[in-house]
Amino acid sequence: xxxxxxxxxxxxxxxxxxxxxxxxxxxxxxxxxxxxxxxxxxxxxxxxxxxxxxxxxxxxxxxxxxxxxxxxxxxxxxxxxxxxxxxxxxxxxxxxxxxxxxxxxxxxxxx
Amino acid sequence: xxxxxxxxxxxxxxxxxxxxxxxxxxxxxxxxxxxxxxxxxxxxxxxxxxxxxxxxxxxxxxxxxxxxxxxxxxxxxxxxxxxxxxxxxxxxxxxxxxxxxxxxxxxxxxx
DNA sequence: TTATATAGTATCCTTTTGTATACCATTAGT
DNA sequence: ACTAATGGTATACAAAAGGATACTATATAA
Numbered sequence: 586x587x588x589x590x591x592x593x594x595x596x597x598x599x600x601x602x603x604x605x606x607x608x609x610x611x612x613x614x615x616x617x618x619x620x621x622x623x624x625x626x627x628x629x630x631x632x633x634x635x636x637x638x639x640x641x642x643x644x645x646x647x648x649x650x651x652x653x654x655x656x657x658x659x660x661x662x663x664x665x666x667x668x669x670x671x672x673x674x675x676x677x678x679x680x681x682x683x684x685x686x687x688x689x690x691x692x693x694x695x696x
Numbered sequence: 697x698x699x700x701x702x703x704x705x706x707x708x709x710x711x712x713x714x715x716x717x718x719x720x721x722x723x724x725x726x727x728x729x730x731x732x733x734x735x736x737x738x739x740x741x742x743x744x745x746x747x748x749x750x751x752x753x754x755x756x757x758x759x760x761x762x763x764x765x766x767x768x769x770x771x772x773x774x775x776x777x778x779x780x781x782x783x784x785x786x787x788x789x790x791x792x793x794x795x796x797x798x799x800x801x802x803x804x805x806x807x
Numbered sequence: 808t809t810a811t812a813t814a815g816t817a818t819c820c821t822t823t824t825g826t827a828t829a830c831c832a833t834t835a836g837t
Numbered sequence: 838a839c840t841a842a843t844g845g846t847a848t849a850c851a852a853a854a855g856g857a858t859a860c861t862a863t864a865t866a867a
Contacts, residue, residue, distance in 0.1 A: 598798030599723035599791060605801065607718045609825075612710035625844055636826060641845065661833045662843035672804075675797065680710060682793040686786065687709030690716065693783070720855070736814055747856060752815065772863045773813035809867085816861075825852070831846075834862085 602679065603652050610635050610643045614682055615673070618653060620667040652676065713790065716761050721746050721754045726784070726791055729764060733779040763787065 605609060613632050617623060623631070629640060644667060647653045652673035658664040671674075702767060717723060724743050728734060734742070755778060758764045763784035769775040780787075 602798035687713035
């Protein structure tokens with residue numbers, strides 16, 4: 586998702602937000618991280634469909650946008666924990682609004 | 697945006713919602729339609745960066761997802777009006793959450 | 808007669824996104 | 838000596854999304 590036009594009009598904040606959370610797995614990742622700190626491979630188990638490469642990519646992008654924190658423990662085997670930043674936590678209402686609507690939407694689709 | 701995995705886990709409703717509103721121009725389009733019924737070329741003027749082809753595509757997808765209504769007037773020159781469906785209106789809280797966060801996010805980026 | 812406005816299609820191309828697969832270092836366990 | 842677990846990276850490829858441009862029909866206005 587690439588929407589770089591911030592200089593258009595009133596509706597653009599919507600696009601600005603979607604640009605940040607619209608990556609293929611970002612929604613689920615943020616959703617999980619909103620409830621707890623999670624290690625890399627734990628995330629993979631929570632989201633079995635995602636490939637390692639994609640998960641890494643999405644996490645890096647979220648980190649670059651300052652939404653999540655990445656903490657590396659100098660251990661062997663490696664240990665890396667991901668958590669929401671304070672800034673990222675401001676997304677909570679958005680994620681919950683998406684989740685609520687998505688839940689109803691899925692039900693409607695089945696019916 | 698293509699996230700077709702609905703059968704994964706708890707976080708998926710978030711992705712289900714993003715799948716529906718995550719197209720490049722869908723956010724702005726929905727935002728505008730939430731406040732009024734708009735003709736095709738009016739939308740183009742509201743969103744000058746979008747090409748005709750992309751606008752048509754996004755509108756068709758939104759229509760296929762039952763979020764918007766398309767009303768054609770049998771006139772020449774053509775007149776086509778787009779408006780939110782009742783179902784689409786249930787997206788209002790989501791769009792507003794996105795807009796509120798996006799507004800703050802843009803301010804933060806500038807600072 | 809020519810231009811303008813409407814709401815689009817059709818075709819081709821580029822960019823972005825996502826997948827598959829193999830590979831790496833280190834340590835603990837068997 | 839071999840295996841598994843950790844959290845990745847590198848390379849190659851396929852698919853999806855988006856963009857640029859040209860084209861259409863019809864009626865009205867200049």
